Amino acid sequence: MDQMEEPARDLVAMIVPQVGHLARTGDACDPYRLVDPDGAVVEAVTEYFRDLQAAGRSTATLRSYGLDLLRWFRFLWAVDIRWSWATRVEARDFCRWMLVAGKPPRSHWRDRSKTVTPRSTVEAYAPSVRAHCETVLRCFYEFHLSAGSGPIINPFPLARRRQGGRAHAHHNPIEPFRNERSGLYRPKVPSRVPRSVPxxxxxxxxxxxxxxxxxxxxxxxxxxxxxxxxxxxxxxxxxxxxxxxxxxxxxxxxxxxxxxxxxxxxxxxxxxxxxxxxxxxxxxxxxxxxxxxxxxxxxxxxxxxxxxxxxxxxxxxxxxxxxxxxxxxxxxxxxxxxxxxxxxxxxxxxxxxxxxxxxTPRKEEVIRRVLAHHAEQTRQAAERARPAPAPGYPPETLEVLFGSRTT
Structure with missing residues (x-):
């Protein structure tokens, strides 16, 4: 699609209906299926799940991947684009939508008429969620690209500096690894220190x-x-x-x-x-x-x-x-x-x-040691600022006077 023909989408005000769902079947062969708004099974996702299962992926992995695919298909249903016709424009807008629009409001699991959070208080998707979603969708289209059942070009391409290759393809073993992003639209995920309970x-x-x-x-x-x-x-x-x-x-x-x-x-x-x-x-x-x-x-x-x-x-x-x-x-x-x-x-x-x-040191331990460091610096500064005693005063008298010694 030419750049002049790109659709103008207001991603902030865009409403993506929460239609379709990821159904758990209880079948060992097909534990999860993606169902569209009309109740039909999305066979493209089913075939991808079978390929993942053949590679030894667990049921929990299929569920995690299925939720990312459901989010992508809901976006495509909202913009009225078939999954096999999606281009880099849709992939780019989808990644932007996750960044600027944030999580949609959800209904309470007990009472569907109640909403958990209003639209104004919904937070944006975390970078780790967006990165995981980009990886899943890129692998999904890569599977159908190799099978000949999808578009001829992956809507979620690799980074421009290594098109057609993999991360660290020609890495020199004597040089350190660089933080190289695999996907073009993959966000940077900040490194987090695991949180422990004091x-x-x-x-x-x-x-x-x-x-x-x-x-x-x-x-x-x-x-x-x-x-x-x-x-x-x-x-x-x-x-x-x-x-x-x-x-x-x-x-x-x-x-x-x-x-x-x-x-x-x-x-x-x-x-x-x-x-x-x-x-x-x-x-x-x-x-x-x-x-x-x-x-x-x-x-x-x-x-x-x-x-x-x-x-x-x-x-x-x-x-x-x-x-x-x-x-x-x-x-x-x-x-x-x-x-x-x-x-x-x-x-x-x-x-x-x-x-x-x-x-990596715990945050609580670091704060405790740094505060102890500041207290020690204050004590040493107070000792350096203490005036020198005049000749003739007994040292033990000055120690009692200035509090460094108790009687």
Whole structure:
């Protein structure tokens, strides 16, 4: 399309209806399907999901990719453009729309007639969300480009300085890597220091937990460093209190791994099991965590997330459930007797460089040390400003007078 023929779109005032949805089918072959406003399945997305599944991607990955594709298709439906006719203009406007228009208002999950936030208070999409969305859409069109079922040109191209190539294609191994963006419309994602929960704040949150089950969950999270979904995958057969080990299913590899946990975590777990005696099914393959409401059901991620959120609100904290993993990682990385490779194994990181981010000092510790530095500088400046005593005065008398010595 010629530059003079580009459509003039008011991206700020543009309304993108929340039509269509990502449907969970329960089918192992096609766990998710993208449905258009008319109720028809978008076969282009289904074929892409099947390709991802063949490459070993998990169901959670398909859901994450599907939400990004749903956002893109809603934009295309709003501008009345077929996905196979999208050009770089639509891709550019879509990335601009995510930047300037922000998140659309959403209805409450219980009452669809209620809106969670008004339009004026909606925040823009985070750079990490926009970057992830750009990568997903570029790979989606790259798949259909190679299959011959999409446009002849990818609407989401690579950066201009390396068209047709990959990142670090001809990198000299003796030179350091440069921060090279892969996509032309991919935003810069600022590096963030993982947020951990200070000990005082964690103790306040822990005191607000209402049940033995919640205390056991939080104790395991903060001592094992497991992800929320990983800990919920534990079964009765995967608990070994005598060895202080709990077996979880890793998120990426789906392999079983034993994780060491603290003694307190197993104490709270035993109290929870005694409390639920006769209420939960028995069996080695049964889930370890169950709901407290009757009838009991296996505990889900969203229920645990909301549980910790309520405890944090009661304690006046904004800490998230995932911050417990960062807290455990920081505690292990700060122990000089624990090698960083051991921390990498427990956290399940594929690369040691990922674990090294926990060697970055915590913000609270940095503030405490800098304030102590300023106090020391003030004390030294006061000593230098102290006038020299006149000859004949006993030094011990001056020490008592100026407060450096007590009687």
């Amino acid at each position: 000990d005082e704040e964690f103790n306040e949150i822990f005191a607000k937990l209402p049940s033995h089950r919640d205390r056991a969950l939080v104790a395991f999270y903060v001592s094992t460093g497991a992800r929320a979904s990983e800990l919920l995958s534990a079964t009765l057969a995967g608990v070994a209190p005598g060895r202080q080990l709990i077996t979880v299913v890793r998120k990426g590899t789906r392999e079983l791994q034993e994780l060491p946990a603290s003694t307190d975590a197993f104490v709270w777990l035993r109290l929870y099991q005694v409390e639920m005696e006769g209420l939960i099914p028995k069996g080695r393959r049964q889930p370890l965590w169950w709901t407290l409401r009757r009838p009991v059901r296996p505990l889900t991620y969203h229920a645990v997330h909301r549980m910790f959120e309520r405890a944090g609100e009661a304690a006046g904290s904004t800490a998230t459930l995932h911050s417990l993993r960062h807290t455990a990682a920081y505690r292990m990385a700060e122990d000089p007797a624990l090698p960083l490779t051991d921390v990498q194994f427990v956290l399940g990181h594929a690369l040691l460089t990922t674990t090294q981010i926990y060697l």
